[in-house]
Amino acid sequence: MSTAKEKQEHGRLFCRYRERGDIEAFERLLREFEGPLYSYLLRFLRNPTEAEDALQEVWLKAIRRAESYRERGQFSSWLYRIAHNHCLDILRRRGKLVEMEPETEQRDTSVWPDGSSELTKDPFEVLEERELLAYLDREVAKLPPALQEVFVLRTSSELSFREISEILGCPLGTVLGRMHQATIKIRTRFKATGLTPADKKRAMTSV
Amino acid sequence: MSSSQDCTWRGRVILAASGEEPITNELRNHVAECADCHRLYFDLQRLAELRIPTPPVPEEIHQRILRAAREESLARQRKPISLRAWFPRSIPRMAWAAIFLAAVGIGTWQYIRSESQITPLPTEEMDYGLAIVEMDLQVLESEIELSLLDMT
Numbered sequence: 001m002s003t004a005k006e007k008q009e010h011g012r013l014f015c016r017y018r019e020r021g022d023i024e025a026f027e028r029l030l031r032e033f034e035g036p037l038y039s040y041l042l043r044f045l046r047n048p049t050e051a052e053d054a055l056q057e058v059w060l061k062a063i064r065r066a067e068s069y070r071e072r073g074q075f076s077s078w079l080y081r082i083a084h085n086h087c088l089d090i091l092r093r094r095g096k097l098v099e100m101e102p103e104t105e106q107r108d109t110s111v112w113p114d115g116s117s118e119l120t121k122d123p124f125e126v127l128e129e130r131e132l133l134a135y136l137d138r139e140v141a142k143l144p145p146a147l148q149e150v151f152v153l154r155t156s157s158e159l160s161f162r163e164i165s166e167i168l169g170c171p172l173g174t175v176l177g178r179m180h181q182a183t184i185k186i187r188t189r190f191k192a193t194g195l196t197p198a199d200k201k202r203a204m205t206s207v
Numbered sequence: 208m209s210s211s212q213d214c215t216w217r218g219r220v221i222l223a224a225s226g227e228e229p230i231t232n233e234l235r236n237h238v239a240e241c242a243d244c245h246r247l248y249f250d251l252q253r254l255a256e257l258r259i260p261t262p263p264v265p266e267e268i269h270q271r272i273l274r275a276a277r278e279e280s281l282a283r284q285r286k287p288i289s290l291r292a293w294f295p296r297s298i299p300r301m302a303w304a305a306i307f308l309a310a311v312g313i314g315t316w317q318y319i320r321s322e323s324q325i326t327p328l329p330t331e332e333m334d335y336g337l338a339i340v341e342m343d344l345q346v347l348e349s350e351i352e353l354s355l356l357d358m359t
Binding site: 055132187 | 217218221222225227246247249250251253254257258259260261262263264265268269271272273275276277279280281283284
């Protein structure tokens with residue numbers, strides 16, 4: 001997570017771009033944020049082409065609305081607020097707030113590390129990193145939108161829960177509650193469905 | 208280990224597991240005693256340790272964004288200077304309002320002060336003024352004499 005000093009520096013860089021047209025300052029910010037922002041857009045929109053377009057649009061909006069950035073606020077919160085609102089617009093245009101991936105795979109109990117068919121395990125405990133990432137990638141898409149947005153924002157970026165509550169415009173307690181709910185749902189679904197062959201395959205082929 | 212549906216420590220557990228708040232002994236004891244919070248704490252710690260891969264952004268997109276930033280910056284420089292440009296954002300609006308009011312106040316006070324002081328006319332102007340008044344009096348005297356003559 002960025003330190004307070006680093007966060008202040010982000011704000012200063014953006015102000016240098018806005019007030020003096022310092023392109024190098026802007027590029028430094030772009031290099032720092034484009035990756036995590038792209039990751040967030042990809043995980044939220046679930047479509048690489050849309051995520052690429054969204055990334056461009058978000059930065060263009062940030063450039064054109066540069067005057068609306070207040071130096072006292074965090075640059076990252078401001079940028080992610082633009083990104084979040086942009087995502088909501090896209091999802092509204094799609095006519096749905098989350099795409100549910102149909103479960104076509106058969107549950108295979110033999111994927112359990114110890115061969116047990118007892119589905120009482122916690123994915124965060126039993127799965128190796130790659131398997132857990134694959135599992136999360138699938139399950140997060142099935143979360144209700146309110147929980148998904150908190151979970152994705154938290155895990156894709158270095159935003160604190162306080163910053164997330166500013167971006168979403170809801171109290172910190174609500175954000176923490178949603179993170180809790182999301183974690184419970186992810187854990188519970190693992191108990192009910194286990195790890196599927198698709199998750200294993202995804203884990204083997206992911207970087 | 209106890210467990211509660213809606214534990215009041217939950218928020219602090221989440222913040223501590225995510226590194227946003229320090230974990231106190233009190234919190235540590237609670238995590239040891241509450242099954243839900245125990246599970247939540249360790250799940251979130253594991254989540255925080257995960258290295259979620261950040262996909263590379265296509266260079267073409269990066270360059271397009273940079274180009275747009277350059278163009279927008281040039282367009283901003285070409286725009287006529289707006290009133291806003293005179294007011295640096297670093298000074299809050301209230302301070303600007305206070306400065307403006309103070310300037311108006313000082314200006315008004317100076318104006319009132321200047322009006323109350325009768326500044327003496329320079330001598331030449333005074334002489335000229337007196338000469339005009341004298342001429343007017345002479346004309347007035349002549350008219351009075353003429354009218355008296357008419358009466359007699």
